[in-house]
Amino acid sequence: MVYYNLSSTNLINTTNYFHTVMQKIKGNESPTTAAIKLIGGKWKLCILWQLSQKKMRFGELQRAVGDITQQMLSKQLKEMAKDNLIKRKVYEVIPPKVEYSLTAFGKLGIPVLTELCNWASKK
Amino acid sequence: MVYYNLSSTNLINTTNYFHTVMQKIKGNESPTTAAIKLIGGKWKLCILWQLSQKKMRFGELQRAVGDITQQMLSKQLKEMAKDNLIKRKVYEVIPPKVEYSLTAFGKLGIPVLTELCNWASKK
DNA sequence: CCGGATCCCATAAGATACTG
DNA sequence: CAGTATCTTATGGGATCCGG
Numbered sequence: 001m002v003y004y005n006l007s008s009t010n011l012i013n014t015t016n017y018f019h020t021v022m023q024k025i026k027g028n029e030s031p032t033t034a035a036i037k038l039i040g041g042k043w044k045l046c047i048l049w050q051l052s053q054k055k056m057r058f059g060e061l062q063r064a065v066g067d068i069t070q071q072m073l074s075k076q077l078k079e080m081a082k083d084n085l086i087k088r089k090v091y092e093v094i095p096p097k098v099e100y101s102l103t104a105f106g107k108l109g110i111p112v113l114t115e116l117c118n119w120a121s122k123k
Numbered sequence: 124m125v126y127y128n129l130s131s132t133n134l135i136n137t138t139n140y141f142h143t144v145m146q147k148i149k150g151n152e153s154p155t156t157a158a159i160k161l162i163g164g165k166w167k168l169c170i171l172w173q174l175s176q177k178k179m180r181f182g183e184l185q186r187a188v189g190d191i192t193q194q195m196l197s198k199q200l201k202e203m204a205k206d207n208l209i210k211r212k213v214y215e216v217i218p219p220k221v222e223y224s225l226t227a228f229g230k231l232g233i234p235v236l237t238e239l240c241n242w243a244s245k246k
Numbered sequence: 247c248c249g250g251a252t253c254c255c256a257t258a259a260g261a262t263a264c265t266g
Numbered sequence: 267c268a269g270t271a272t273c274t275t276a277t278g279g280g281a282t283c284c285g286g
Contacts, residue, residue: 030169031240031241031244032168032172032240033168033169034243034244034246035168035239035240035244036162036163036164036165036168038243038246039239039243040159040163040164041159041163041278042156042159042279043279045155045156046153049155057248058249059248068279069280069281070248070250071250071251071280071282072278072279073249075278075279083246094247094286095247095286096247096248096249096286097247097248098247098248105246108245109243112235112238112239112242115235115238116158116235117154117157117158118154118235119158119232119235120157120158120160120161120162120232121154121158122231123157123161123228164259165258165259180267181267182268185268191259192260193268193270194259194260194261194269195258195259195260196269197268197269198258217266217267218267219267220268221268
């Protein structure tokens with residue numbers, strides 16, 4: 001059982017940590033921009049969400065996400081694989097078969113991303 | 124002292140909740156896109172971060188964020204105020220003075236946004 | 247079935263100048 | 267000081283066709 005303490009007391013420590021980080025990489029890339037690069041754009045959060053349910057094939061994913069075009073899905077998946085959010089497993093068969101699933105790092109993000117969506121939907 | 128239980132056990136409940144939400148607003152707007160609209164873009168997370176430290180004036184905010192132009196800052200602040208993330212307080216003086224601060228809803232988001240950045244920086 | 251290649255448009259974001 | 271106005275450039279995202 002893992003608990004994340006997000007009380008105000010601990011928040012101060014956490015924020016101080018980020019202050020340090022932001023100073024260190026001054027002018028370069030802050031944790032905030034890093035975060036937005038990871039999950040920014042119209043589709044990535046949704047794709048992560050789908051893959052958190054189960055590993056999926058390309059077409060399956062496309063139907064699940066909804067209105068996304070093949071091109072965009074392909075592009076996003078590629079970026080997300082590069083960012084180590086998802087794994088791409090290719091089966092060398094005909095017709096081709098590719099399965100996508102979350103990496104360990106990707107799985108780590110699911111709880112916080114869930115909380116994020118939870119918060120956003122309270123607006 | 125508030126604890127958010129993000130264990131796998133509770134994650135299932137949380138994710139089931141989102142599944143319900145996503146079904147309900149099928150074709151319209153999912154919580155994931157709602158979330159990305161709130162904090163998406165290059166600057167909003169950074170602005171939220173700054174305002175979580177203290178309320179700030181326009182120029183102060185611009186220096187703190189860094190390379191943002193007045194135009195972008197103005198635009199983002201306007202959107203964020205519309206989204207109920209921040210409050211805009213105008214002092215009717217000369218020279219003009221405007222203070223920005225988080226709303227209650229905005230403050231609610233800080234812990235999860237902090238966790239988000241924390242996670243992203245572990246990549 | 248899983249994409250790549252190409253072309254196109256809408257919006258995001260930046261630069262600069264100006265004002266109550 | 268706190269913005270607007272105007273213009274330009276970069277990127278996100280879409281449509282269609284093609285290929286292993």
